[in-house]
Amino acid sequence: MSAVFDWAREENLQPELITVEIWKELPEDFCRLVEVVNGEAVRAESPSRPHQTATFRLAHMVDQAIAEYVDRHQDECLDTSIDFDVLLWETPRTTIRRPDLGIYECAPADLRPLPAHLVKLAIEIVSPGTTKVDLVEKKAEYAIAGIPWYWIVWVVDNRVSMVEIFVLDHVLGQYRPHAKLTPHEPQTTVDLPIRITIDWTQLAGLAR
Numbered sequence: 655m656s657a658v659f660d661w662a663r664e665e666n667l668q669p670e671l672i673t674v675e676i677w678k679e680l681p682e683d684f685c686r687l688v689e690v691v692n693g694e695a696v697r698a699e700s701p702s703r704p705h706q707t708a709t710f711r712l713a714h715m716v717d718q719a720i721a722e723y724v725d726r727h728q729d730e731c732l733d734t735s736i737d738f739d740v741l742l743w744e745t746p747r748t749t750i751r752r753p754d755l756g757i758y759e760c761a762p763a764d765l766r767p768l769p770a771h772l773v774k775l776a777i778e779i780v781s782p783g784t785t786k787v788d789l790v791e792k793k794a795e796y797a798i799a800g801i802p803w804y805w806i807v808w809v810v811d812n813r814v815s816m817v818e819i820f821v822l823d824h825v826l827g828q829y830r831p832h833a834k835l836t837p838h839e840p841q842t843t844v845d846l847p848i849r850i851t852i853d854w855t856q857l858a859g860l861a862r
Contacts (some may be wrong), residue, residue: 668695673748674741677767685739686752693747699783701754704809704860708779709736709754711856712807712814716725716757716777719850720862723820725788732774732848739767740776742799751792753781770799774847777805793820797828803847804829814857819844 670676671693677685688695701709713736720732731817734757750767755777758768776796778788788806796804806818816836820829835842837854844850 671747674744674750674767677739677748677750686737689752690748690750692749698752699781699787701779702781702861704812705725705754705779705781705861708807708809708814708857711860712777712779712852713755714850715856716755716850717850720757723848732757733760734758740770740773740799741767742770742795749795751795753777753792768798770801773799773801775803775805779807779809781809793829797822809860812860814854814856814860817852819846822848827862 672680672690672695673693677690677704681684687698689698690696692802716734720734724730724732734755736755737752738756740751740753740756742751743769753773753776756773757775759772759774761768761772776792778784778792780788793804793806800822804820804822806820807814808816808818814837816834818831819835821832822828823830831845832846835844835852837857840853840855842852842854844852
């Protein structure tokens with residue numbers, strides 16, 4: 655018999671809705687395993703090795719792009735993280751998501767979760783178990799929260815096969831397609847939200 659039947663008891667239900675105040679007091683090891691949707695803890699999908707490798711390699715490219723951008727624009731400060739807490743909204747019920755990767759305005763290290771208005775770009779790498787969440791749920795939620803750019807990264811046959819770029823239409827309050835990038839050339843450069851060079855040769859052979 656599945657262990658789920660032993661767990662499925664009334665006393666094991668979440669005792670109350672999670673607020674930002676509660677979230678800040680929860681153990682970080684627990685917070686890394688879940689997201690919060692309308693106050694309810696939702697277990698996050700464990701990423702595959704190709705997913706993790708794609709995240710780390712893209713993060714390196716984004717970090718390089720940020721360093722070059724900040725060097726040219728001394729009055730601005732941007733940063734990047736992988737798998738970080740973003741507060742999309744608090745009312746009527748708290749929703750906190752964890753993008754695989756993102757670019758945001760510099761903020762104190764202890765500011766957690768990071769407010770969505772600081773985020774310039776959210777990137778999600780699609781896994782078999784997260785397709786609906788990334789393509790429908792998070793896409794709508796990030797738009798409602800006002801994050802201006804959203805990338806969906808597709809991993810197929812052990813390599814990144816495409817990056818879909820969406821830009822927020824502030825009038826409609828939803829994302830519209832901006833570009834689809836594929837590895838036809840060794841590198842592709844995009845200029846928004848900052849100039850980022852995607853090295854496709856680094857996004858193949860993700861699991862050895």
